[in-house]
Amino acid sequence: MKNYIINPMTAAILALSLLLAGAAVGQEHGGDIVYSKPLKSVTFSHKVHVEDKGLICDMCHARTFEMKALSAQENGDFKMQALYDGKYCGACHNGTMAFASNSRCATCHTGVKGYKTQPGEQAAASAH
Numbered sequence: 001m002k003n004y005i006i007n008p009m010t011a012a013i014l015a016l017s018l019l020l021a022g023a024a025v026g027q028e029h030g031g032d033i034v035y036s037k038p039l040k041s042v043t044f045s046h047k048v049h050v051e052d053k054g055l056i057c058d059m060c061h062a063r064t065f066e067m068k069a070l071s072a073q074e075n076g077d078f079k080m081q082a083l084y085d086g087k088y089c090g091a092c093h094n095g096t097m098a099f100a101s102n103s104r105c106a107t108c109h110t111g112v113k114g115y116k117t118q119p120g121e122q123a124a125a126s127a128h
């Protein structure tokens with residue numbers, strides 16, 4: 001009978017520690033990264049890639065990205081051409097693994113209004 005008294009308490013403690021562990025994992029993955037160069041517009045979400053899409057750390061951190069926010073933008077080639085060549089985000093955003101880097105501009109470039117470039121109309125129209 002004693003067990004029936006202890007168990008709900010044990011269960012509550014277990015539930016709480018799982019919650020805390022979950023929160024800690026959420027912190028560790030690096031959160032949102034908002035690039036400021038060359039354009040201030042692109043947001044990378046760890047939550048989307050890791051929690052929602054289930055990608056593992058090594059898929060990005062083995063070779064493609066350092067575990068340090070905004071280090072990529074210190075490289076002179078952190079531009080669309082590099083993405084089209086399969087570097088950085090373009091390692092996956094190539095139309096096979098994930099939507100292509102030459103499509104859906106406003107999905108990556110969030111919060112930019114009326115910004116224009118090559119397929120300018122597309123960018124401007126979708127970045128409303």
Ligand code: HEC
Nearest residue numbers: 028029030049055056057060065066067068069070071072
């Ligand atoms: C889809 C790609 C991707 C995956 C998967 C990924 N990351 Fe990241 N992570 C990035 C990018 C991009 C950056 C920023 C690097 C840069 O700006 O040069 C970053 C940065 C970080 C940072 C630095 C944050 C800061 O504020 O300096 C940490 C820590 C990190 N990641 C941890 C993780 C961990 C742990 C996992 C696995 C649970 C993970 N990441 C999975 C892409 C990814």
Ligand code: HEC
Nearest residue numbers: 042043044048053059060088089091092097098099107108
């Ligand atoms: C390891 C592969 C990988 C890398 C590297 C990667 N992504 Fe993704 N990304 C994905 C996948 C897979 C999806 C989900 C499939 C899809 O939407 O086509 C996704 C989805 C997204 C989305 C859509 C989010 C949503 O809410 O639907 C955005 C925005 C995005 N990625 C931005 C970026 C940016 C910016 C970078 C580089 C800093 C990057 N990704 C690097 C694999 C990757």
Ligand code: HEC
Nearest residue numbers: 035037038039042078079080089093101102105108117123
């Ligand atoms: C997968 C995410 C992603 C998609 C899709 C994407 N971009 Fe980008 N873009 C980036 C990243 C990352 C950078 C470099 C960081 C920054 O400038 O904030 C960048 C930079 C740029 C730049 C400045 C550097 C350069 O190459 O001249 C322009 C202009 C640009 N993007 C236009 C576009 C247009 C137009 C589209 C759609 C045809 C597009 N982007 C789609 C992620 C993306």
